[in-house]
Amino acid sequence: MKKSTNCKKVMAKIINMILENTGSTTQMLEAFTNSKITVEVKSQESFYTPLEFDEFEWDELIIKRETVLFANEIALSKNIVFYDPKLISQIIIDKLDGGDIPLGKLLKDIDYRREILFKDYCMLHEMNKYQVFFDNMKEVQPVKKYKIIKNNKCLFLLYEVFIEENLLTFL
Structure with missing residues (x-):
């Protein structure tokens, strides 16, 4: 019983570190799993910019890219x-289109900053626009936007929706 409690406490700290991290999630996951992180692109498509993105001053057509990050074939x-x-530079676009390098690694040599908009456990049904992509996952997962x-x-x-039960396998 005590080992289970300790695992939960350690996992809570790890999730907190992942959610608070303002650097590369890929590098953080590689350090945690002691494994190379690979990416699988599930879909990449153009679509019209939704009204909720108006603040970004993006063009009429933008790209939505859905990916899964793996360590040792575990999502x-x-x-x-x-x-x-x-x-985005054409070099980055070409590498994104190639689909085998996580975004964090593509941006490692670029001067940028991250602004966290949300970081907490989330009911996935609240992300109903993206529900199909998050099907077959536990209802509540750690999420960072x-x-x-x-x-x-x-x-x-x-x-980023982290699959907590799979992260546990690396403890």
């Missing part, structure tokens, strides 16, 4: 990334 997070390709900003422009908006 650690499901992510949705939105961006205006007109604000943030912007990646360069020169006062939002380059990326990210939703």
Whole structure:
């Protein structure tokens, strides 16, 4: 019983570190799992910019990219990334289109900042616009929503949903 309680306390601290992290999530997960993080692109599509993104001053058409991050073939997070390709260098776009490098690694040499908009446990049904992507997950998971900003422009908006039960396997 005591070991289970200690595991929960350790996991709570790890989740807190992941949610509070303002650096690369990929690097944080690699340090935690002691494994290389790989990415699988589930979908990448253009769509019209929703009204809720008006503050970003993005073009009419933006990209929505859905990915899963893995360590040792264990899914650690499901992510949705939105961006205006007109604000991103062609080199980054080409690498995103290649689909095998996590965004955090693509941006490691770029001067930018992250602004966290939300970080907490979330009922996934509250993210109903993205429900299909988050199907087959436990209803409540740790979620981080943030912007990646360069020169006062939002380059990326990210939703990261961490799969807590899979993270536990690395304790």
